[in-house]
Amino acid sequence: MGKGFFISKTLGIVGVIVGTGVVATIIALSVVYSQEKAKINEAVNPPTTPSTPWEHYRLPDSLSPVSYNITLWPRLVVNTSTGLFIFTGQSAVVFQCKKDTDLILIHANKLNLTLLSLISRDGATAPTIKKSWLEVPTQFLVIQLNSNLMAGSQYELYTEFIGELADDLGGFYRSEYTEGTSPPVRKVVATTQMQPVDARKAFPCFDEPAMKAVFHMTLLHAHGTVALANGMNLASVNVTVNGQDVTRTSFQPTPLMSTYLLAFVVSEFGFIHSTEGEKVLIRIWARKQAIAEGQGDYALEKTGPILEFFENYYSSSYPLTKSDQIALPDFSAGAMENWGLITYRETALLYNPASSSNGDKEWIATVISHELAHMWFGNLVTMKWWNDLWLNEGFASYVSYLGANSAEPTWNVTDLIVLKEVHGAMSVDALASSHPLSAKEEDVMRPAQISELFDTITYSKGAAVLRMLSEFLTEPVFARGLSTYLNTFKYSNTVYQDLWKHLQMAADSTPGLDLPASVDDIMNRWILQMGFPVVTIDTATGSINQRHFLLDPDSVVDRPSPFKYEWIVPIKWMKNGKDQTPYWLQTKTATHLPMKTLGSDWMLANTKVSGFFRVNYDSSNWDRLLTQLSTDHEAIPVINRAQVVDDAFNLARARIVSTILALRTTLFLQREREYMPWQTADRNLGYFFLMFDRSDVYGPMQAYLNKQVTPLFNHFKTITADWTKIPEKHTDQYNQVNAISIACSTGVAGCEELTTGWFKDWMKTPENNTIHPNLRQTVYCSAIAAGGVEEWDFAWRMYREASIASEADKLMYSLACTRVPWLLNRYLNYCLDPEKIRKQDATFTIVYIAGNVVGQSLAWDFVRTNWNHLFNDYGGGSLSFARLIDGITRRFSSEFELKQLQLFIDENAEQGFGSATLAVDQALERTKANMKWVAENKADIYKWFTDNSA
Template sequence: MGRGVYISRAVALTCGVVAAGAVAAIVALSVLYSQEKWRNGSAPTAAPSPSTPSSTSPPAPQRPWQRHRLPDSLAPVSYNVSLWPRLEPDARGLYVFSGSSTVTFRCVKATDLILIHASELNLTAYDGKHARLSGVAGATAPALEKTWLEAPTQYLVIQLSGPLRPGSSYQLSTEFTGELSDDLGGFYRSEYWEDGVKRVLATTQMQPTDARKAFPCFDEPAMKAVFHMTLTHPTDTVALSNSMNYDPVKVTVDGHSLIQTSFEPTELMSTYLLAFIVCDFAYIGSEPGDKVLIRIWARKKAIDEGQGAYALEKTGPVLAFFEAYYKSPYPLTKSDQIALPDFSAGAMENWGLITYRETSLLYNPAMSSNKDKEWVMTVISHELAHMWFGNLVTTRWWNDLWLNEGFATYVSYLGANYAEPAWNMKDLIVLREIMDVMAVDALASSHPLSSKEEDVLTPEQINELFDSITYSKGAAVLRMLSEFITEAVFSQGLHTYLEEFKYKNTVYTDLWKHLQMAVDGAGIELPQSVEDIMNRWILQMGFPLVTIDTQTGSVTQRHFLLNPDSVVSTSSEFNYEWFVPITWIKNGGAKQQHWLLEKEAVNKDMALGASDWLLANIDMKGFYRVNYDVGNWERLLAKLGSQHEDIPVINRAQIIDDAFNLARAEVVDTTLALRTTRFLDREVEYLPWQAASSNLHYFFLMFDRSEVYGPMQAYIKKQVTPLFNYYKDLTLNWTKTPENHTDQFNQVNAISLACGAGVEECTNLTSAWFKEWMENPETNTISPNLRSTVYCSAIAAGGEEQWDFAWSTYQNATIASEAEKLMGALSCTREPWLLNRYLEYSLDPTKIRKQDASFTITAIASNPVGQPLAWDFIRAKWDFIFNDYGGEGLSFGRLIDGVTRRFSTEFEYKQLLQFKEDHAAQLGSATAALEQALERARTNMHWVNMNREPVLEWFTGEASSL
C-alpha cells in the first residue's frame, strides 16, 4: 500500500507555517498522508461463553473462535461473489449493499468447526442458521448444528453435527446485506460533486483486514483463492474489478432496470488484494494491441482535462522496467488505475485494479507542482512494484509486512529513476525516506522490522505496523543490502525468488536464501551469510552509531539512541551489535570498504595524517550514523568552509544530519552541529539545504516560544539571503521556473525560509502575488511549485479576508492537488479564532473529507499558535474522533505524533500521561505512537534544559557578527 507510501510514503504536502518563522516554515512543509483502518459491526448472536475464572485459577484455554488466527484445518479454493451496491439512500437514509457468496474450500484436517471471517454484515438465516453447506464431487456435508457471529474476533462460527473429511471439498453459501458507509474501509462509498450534482460511487479498501466487511471470507494473506466476481449496478455506471469483465447484461431486479457485470476468474490471490468498484468515471487507455491494457480512470472532468495523461505516459515504462528488473513478465493482461475522491492511503496495490487518492494519480501541468508530479511518479512505481513482490508472491503473515512495503518503497525509486532519469531519484531516497526514519528508529520505543507471528494478531496490532519503520527503514536496509551485494545480484536473487514462490506465500528467510544463491553464483565474498548479516538489521530495532578515530584507526559501534538515558525495554538476541558495511574515502579519493563485525576493530588505513580528512558512509548507502574524533570533525568543517564541493552532495547533507542528531544524543556539542550550517551561505544544492532546514526545524519547535527565537531568525536570515538572491537571478526575477528538478525544490526552500526569517523583499513578494490573485480570482499566476509557501506566507501575514478567500477557493477547487495546497495553507493563520474554526471544520465531513481530517489537525498543530488549540481540541473530542473516525478516515498514530511534537515541558508531559490514562481503552492504532510521544517529550525536556544557554549564546554571537 502506498503511503505517504506510509507512503505510507506516506504523501508529502508542502504547507509551511511561515508565521512560525524561518525553518518552521519550510519543514512544516511535509505532512505525510498514510493509511490505517477499522470499525466495529452489527450485534451478533452471542455464543455460549465460559465462566470467568477466579484470580487464582489458571486462564481458561481459548476456544478456536476466540483466537485471532484461523485454524489450519480448511483451505479456500475459490469464491463466487455477487454484490449489488445501492448508490442512493434507502428510506432510513442509509446506503446499503446486498450480496451472496459461495466459497469452495478443501478440508485439510478433520474438523467439525468452520471459522470464516465476517464483520459488519447482516447474514440471512436459513432455518435459523447463517449459512448453507454442501459437498463437492460426491462429498457428504454434515448438518449445521448452530451458527453465530463472534464479534471480538470477527468470525462467523459454524458448529457442525459431524466432521469434515480431509481431502474432500465443500461449498459454504451465505447471503447478506451491509452498509455502504463512508468509513473508507471494506466496501464503502465515496461522494463528490460535479456540475452541481452529487455523485456517489462504491469502492473498496480491503488491506489489511477489511475484505470480511464485504463478504464472508478466509481473510488471511496465506489463504489464497480464485475469485469470480459479479456486480449489479445502475445502467449509467461501469463496474471494475481485478480481472477483465465479460460483456455486461441488462437485468431487472425488484423492479429496477440494472446492469450485471461478471468478471473473468482472478489469479490465485489473497483477499486483501481484491477490489471492485461501481462508478460513472471515464478513462484514457493504451493503444489497442498492446501486450498489457493500461487504463487510467477518474472523474469525467478530470479525464477531460487531461489529468490522467501523465500516469498513462509513465505506467508502461515503469511496468517494462520491473519486467526487466525482476526478469519476469507482468502476470496480468490489464492494469487499471483509478483515482478516488475519498481514499485513506496514498494508494493500494489491488492486483489489476490499483486504487489511488486523486493527488497520487492525477497531474495537471497548469496547476500541479513539481512535488505533486514526483509524488504521482513514485506512488505509481511503488504500486506497480507490488504486482510481483506482494501480489504474485505474498508474505505469509502481517509480521513480515516490512518486506512487502519496504521492498516496494525501495524499488519505487528505481522505477521512478528509470521513468524520469533527470530527477536523480536514487539520491532523493535519502531525504524522502532514510533521514526521517532514523529519527524514529533512534527512540527506545521503536520496534524491529520483523516480529514474531504470535505477536501480531489483532487488526489493531496489524494496523500499527503500517508505519515509517515498515516502509522507510525497510527500504533503507534493502538499499544497503543491494549496495553491498550489487544491484545486479540483488535483481537475480529476486528473479529466482519470484519464480519459486509465484502464487504462493513466503517468509523473509526465503528471500535471504535466494539472495545467497545469487551471491554465491556471482562469486561475491561476504564476511557472513546474507541471512546472518540481515537478521541483525531486521530482528532488532535501531541502528548503530559508528565512531571512527582517525588518530588510531579505531572503529567502534554502539546502539544509537536520541535520549542517552533511555532504557531499551526489549532485549536483543544480538546484543545490539550489527554487521556494518562501512564505506569511506580519504581526502576525496577512491571509495573503500570495511566490514565492522564486532563492537570494536582497528583499520590502520583509517589512521590519518594531521592534514588529512576522512568521510564515511558514502552517499548514505548504510543505515547508520557516523561520529569522528574532534580533529577529523574540524577538518571536515574546514573543508565545508573552503571547498564544500569536494564533499559529495549527499554527504554534505549527511554531515549536517548526523551532527545534529549526535548533538541531540549528547555525543557531540550542539554548537558543532550548528557550525555544520555555516557553509550554507555559499550552498545552492537542495539536499544539504533540506537536511539543514529539517534539523533546524527541531530548534524552532523547542525554542520558538523563548528568547532564543530572535537570534535564530537573524542567523537564518543571514544564511538564506544569498540563496534567495541566487534563485531571484536564476529565475530572472521570479519569471521562469528552474530547469533542474531539485532546483525547483530548493527555490521553494529559498522563498519559504526567507519569508519566515523576515527578508522583507520576500514577504512583500508573496503578499503581492496573493493580493493579485484575490483581485483576479479567475487568473492565478502564482507558479504551482510556489503556491503552498506563497499561500501560507500570505495567510500568515494577512487576516480574515485572506483566510476566507482561501477557504472559499478550497471549497470550489476541482483539482485535488490545488485543494490540498489550500487546505495546508489555511492552517498558517496567526488568528486563534480562525484556527479554532478550522479545527471544528476538520471533523465536519461536509467541509473536510474524512481522509483529510488528521492532516488538517496536525497541520494546525505545526503552527505555534495552533498547537495548544489542536491539543485541547483532540482531548475534548477524542471520544467522537475514536468512534466516528475510527475506520479508514483518520490515522490515530499520525494525529498523536503531529499534535505532540512541540512537547518539551513537565506540564505537557503530564498532560500526555493523563491523556493516556483517560483513554487507555480508546487508543487503538495510536498506542505505539503515544509511547513514542511520551519518550520524545522526555527527551525534549532534557535536551532543552541542557542546550538553551549554549544555543542562545551561539546564535547571539552569530547574529552580532552580521
C-alpha cells in the same frame, strides 16, 4: 471459471438476496453495529487466555479456500427510511478440509447474514448446521456442525448478506464528489480498501494473506455506471431484478491471490487507455471532469514504461492482461496495490501542469512505481503473515525510486531516497520505543496490531536496509536473486528467509563478490533487532567502534528484541574526496589503519549514505570536515554534505557531540545552493524552532537563519530573472521553494511583499491564478500568515471550489498557517464535518494546525475534547491515526505538557489507542527527551545564535 462452479445457482438466487426484507435487515444492521461498538473494549483488550477456537484471532489450519463466487449489488442512493447506503450480496466459497472438524470459522465483520447453507462438493451429504453466530471481537462467523467435515473433501459454504456502504474508507465503502456547477450534482462511488483486514466487511471470507484462492466476481449496478474488478470484464448485460433494471457485469476469474488484494468499483468515471508491449491494457480512471481536463495523461504516459522497467528488472512478464488505475475522491492511504485494479488518492494519480507542482509530479511517478512493483513482489509472491509486512512495503518503497528514475532519469530521485526514507526512518528508529522490522507471528494477531505495522519503520527502514543490501551485493546480483525468488514462489506465500536464500544463491554464483558472512547472518541483525548503530572512527589511531544509537541515551530499551548482537556494518568511505576500499565492521571494536588520517587529510564514512548507520569522528576530523565545508564545500559530494549535517545534529541530540558542533555544520550554508544540504538543515533546525519558538531563543535563531538564507534567496531571484521563470533542474525547483519559505518565515527583506503581492493579485482575479504551481503552497502559507480574515476566507472559498486535488491539498495546508486563533479554532471544528473536510484529510489538517505555534495548544485541546468522536467515527484502525498523535505532540517539551500527555493517556487507557498505541509510547519518550535536551542546551544555543547572527 473454477471447477464445479454452478452458474445456474448463482443467477437463480440473485432475486433472493434482493427480496429479503431490506428495511428490516437494515434495522438489524444498526443493532449489530451498536453491539460491536459496545464491545470495543473487548476488541481492543481481548481475553489473555482464549478458551475456544473463535476467541483466537488466527484461523485454524483445518480449512483452506479454493475459490469464491461472489455477487455484490451496491446501492448508490440512500435508503430514505433509514438514511443508510447499503449493499447486498451472496458468496459461495469452495474450501478444502485439511483436518476433520465440526467447526467452520470464517471472517465476517459488520455484515448482517440472511441465509447460510453448506453442501458437499464430493457427492456426499454435508454435515448439517447446529448453530451459527458472529463473534464480534475476533470478527468470525462461527458455524458449529452436527458432524465432522472430512479431511480431503471439498465443501461449499453459501451465504447471503447485507452490509452498509459506509463512508469509513474501509472494506466496501462509498466515496462522494460533486460534478457540474449549475447546480452541482452529488455523485456516489462504491469502492474498496481491503488491506489489511477489511475484505471481511464485504463478504465472508478466509481473510488471511496465506489463504489464497481464485475469485469469480459479478457486480450488479445501475444503468449508466461502470463496474471494475481485478479481472477484465467478461460481459455486461441488462437484467431486471425484483422489478429494478440493472446491469450485471461479470469478470475474468483472478489468479490465485490473497483477499486483501481484492478490489471492485462502481462509478460514473471516465477513462483513457493505452497498451504496453501490445499485450497489457492500461487504463486510467477518474472523475469525468478530471479525465476531460487531461489530469490522467501523465499517469498513462509513465505507467507503460515503469511496467516495462519492472518486467526487465524482475526478468518476469506482468502476470495479468490489464492494469487499471483509478483515482478516488476519498481514500485512506496513498494508494493500494490491488492486483489489476490499483486504487489511488487523486493526488497520487492525477496531474495538471497548470496547477500541479514538480513535487506533485514526482509523488505520482513514485507512487505508481511503488504500486507496480507490488504486482510481482507482494501480489505474485506474498508474505505468509503480516509480521513480514516490512518485506512487502520496504521492498516496494526502495524499488519505487528505481522505477521512477527509469521514467524520469533527469530527476536523480535515487539520491532523494536518503532524505525521504533513510533520514526519516532513523529519526524513529533512534527511539527506545521503536520496534524490529520483523516481528514474531504471535505478537501480531489483532487487527489493531496489524494496522500498527503500517508505519515509518516498515516502509522507510525497510527500504533503507534493502537498499543497503543491494549496495553491498550490487544491484545486478540483487535483481538476479529477486528473479529466482519470484519464479520459485509465484502464486504462493513466503517468509523473509526465502528471499535471503535466493539472494545468497545469486551472491555465491558471482565471482569476486566476497561477503564477510552469509546474507542471512548479515541481514538478520538489521531486521530482528530494533535500532541501528553509530559508528565512531578515530582518525588518529584508525580504531572503530559501534554502539546502539539512541536519541535519549538514558532511555531503557525493554521492548521485545532489544539490542543484542553487533551489526555487521558495510562501510564505504573516502579520504580527501577519493573513494577508498570498503570495510566491514563485524565486531564492537576494531582497528583499520587505512582510516588513520595524517596531516590535513579529512575522511568521511558512509559515502552516498549507502548504509543504515550514523557516523561520529574524533574532534580533529570533525574540525577538518568543517574547515573543508567552509573553504570548498563542493569537494564533499552533495549527498554527504547533507549527511554531515544530519549526523551532527542527531549526534548532538544524543549527547555524543556538542550542540555547538552541530550548529557549526550550518555555517557553510551561506555558500550552499544545492537542495539536499539545505533541506536537511531546514529539517534539523525545524526541531530547534519546535523547541524554542515560544522562548527568547526564537529571536536570535530567526536572525541567524535570515542571515544564512538571504544569499540563497537572492541567488534564486537572480537566476529566475526576478522570479519570472522557474529553474530547470528538478532539485533546484525544490530549493527555490526552500529559499522563499525560509526567507519569508525569517523576515528576509522583500520576501513577504513578494508573496502577499502575488496572493493579492490572485484575490483580484480568482479565475486567473498566475502563481507558479511549484510556489503556491509556500506563497499561500506566507500570505495567509501575514493576512487576516479576508485572506483566509478567500483561500477557504478556493479550497471548496478546487477541482484538482493537489491544488486543494496546497490550500488545505496553507489555511493552517494563519496566526489568528479564532480562525484556527473554526478550521479545527470543520474537521468534524465531512462535508467541509473529507475524513481522509481530517488528521492531516489537525496536524498542520498543530505545526503552527499559534495552533499547537488549540489542536491539543481539540483532540482531547473530541477524542471519543475521532477514535470511534474516524477509526482507531486508520493508517493515519498514529500520525495524529505524533503530530500534535511534537512540540511537547515541558513538565506541564508531559503531565497533560500522561493524563490524556490515563483517561483513555480503557478504550485504548488502536493503531496509534505505539505512537503514544513514542510521544511520551520524545517529550521526556525534549525536556532534557532543552534544559541542557538552551543557554548555549541562545549564546551561539546571538554571536553568529550579526
